[in-house]
Amino acid sequence: MQIKGDSQALARFLDDGITHGDALDLLPLLPERSIDLFFTSPPYADARAYSRIHPDCYVEWFLPFAKAMFHAANKSGSLILNIKNRVAKSGPLKGQRHPYLYELVLAIQRMGWRWIETYIWAKPNAVPGKFGPRTKDSFEYVYHFARGAKPYFDLDAVRVPYKADFAEIARRKLDRLGRRNTEAGFGRDRTKTYLRGGADPGNVVNVPQTYNQYRGVAHTAAMPEGLAEFFIKIACPVGGIVIDPFAGGGTTIVVARRLGRRAAGFEIHEEFVEESRRRISENSAMDAQGYLFRVG
Numbered sequence: 001m002q003i004k005g006d007s008q009a010l011a012r013f014l015d016d017g018i019t020h021g022d023a024l025d026l027l028p029l030l031p032e033r034s035i036d037l038f039f040t041s042p043p044y045a046d047a048r049a050y051s052r053i054h055p056d057c058y059v060e061w062f063l064p065f066a067k068a069m070f071h072a073a074n075k076s077g078s079l080i081l082n083i084k085n086r087v088a089k090s091g092p093l094k095g096q097r098h099p100y101l102y103e104l105v106l107a108i109q110r111m112g113w114r115w116i117e118t119y120i121w122a123k124p125n126a127v128p129g130k131f132g133p134r135t136k137d138s139f140e141y142v143y144h145f146a147r148g149a150k151p152y153f154d155l156d157a158v159r160v161p162y163k164a165d166f167a168e169i170a171r172r173k174l175d176r177l178g179r180r181n182t183e184a185g186f187g188r189d190r191t192k193t194y195l196r197g198g199a200d201p202g203n204v205v206n207v208p209q210t211y212n213q214y215r216g217v218a219h220t221a222a223m224p225e226g227l228a229e230f231f232i233k234i235a236c237p238v239g240g241i242v243i244d245p246f247a248g249g250g251t252t253i254v255v256a257r258r259l260g261r262r263a264a265g266f267e268i269h270e271e272f273v274e275e276s277r278r279r280i281s282e283n284s285a286m287d288a289q290g291y292l293f294r295v296g
């Protein structure tokens with residue numbers, strides 16, 4: 001039997017902040033076309049004791065969640081997925097990179113989500129160790145999928161300071177010929193480059209694992225707040241709704257609320273639910289006192 005989502009259930013989730021349960025049961029309770037952004041970091045294949053999913057079965061495991069999110073996303077809504085590559089531990093691919101992640105991206109695209117971009121989350125302080133014939137893992141992927149042809153996207157919210165200094169910017173603003181006449185032919189008019197108040201940060205997002213890390217939560221895979229901040233700002237309008245179906249220690253909810261979005265999450269393990277409830281209420285108390293509140 002298909003369970004129909006309703007706005008009362010959504011209001012309850014937003015009120016609760018975090019709801020204990022299996023996202024596969026809870027996602028279908030969201031009303032159709034109601035959510036601006038699903039931002040999440042699901043359990044990585046075979047990685048953690050709390051949720052072991054073999055990489056060979058990962059696509060099959062994840063697709064029902066992707067379908068439920070597709071149903072609930074609004075027409076400018078997005079699914080942004082942070083996920084990590086891994087090396088196969090056994091079987092014919094043992095010792096090689098397992099293709100599960102690439103298979104997953106293609107499967108999500110085939111089911112209807114529009115694959116907009118692949119971001120690299122670069123971790124300048126990744127933990128060193130022994131990784132066989134390869135360097136340490138110092139990045140993870142973040143995939144942006146959109147429900148429709150015109151996803152909400154606010155580049156201005158994440159612009160960074162220009163690298164050129166003031167004098168050089170002034171010179172380029174007058175450079176009407178730009179470099180259009182170069183022999184290579186790929187010059188451009190730079191007179192309008194500096195009108196937006198900052199530079200496009202590009203699709204490599206540098207966030208140290210410890211950046212702004214909330215230390216009061218015992219989740220072993222909590223993401224840095226800076227990562228959530230970047231993607232919430234670009235893909236959800238102020239006042240919009242963000243849902244994290246694999247909420248863990250509640251990073252998405254805390255950051256989204258701080259940024260003036262409405263937010264809720266689902267979490268299957270009770271101990272993490274308790275942790276994130278505590279974190280959400282501590283943060284809202286601090287935000288209410290004006291320590292952390294930033295909209296934009």
Ligand SMILES: C[S@@+](CC[C@H](N)C(=O)[O-])C[C@H]1O[C@@H](n2cnc3c(N)ncnc32)[C@H](O)[C@@H]1O
Pocket residue numbers: 021022023024040041042043044050051219221222223224245246247248249250251252266267268269272
């Ligand atoms: C990688 S962690 C998320 C960490 C989170 N982004 C944070 O910053 O704390 C993934 C979480 O998904 C939860 N999980 C796994 N399967 C789930 C399911 N079917 N429904 C809801 N939560 C689930 C796990 O218990 C784990 O806490």
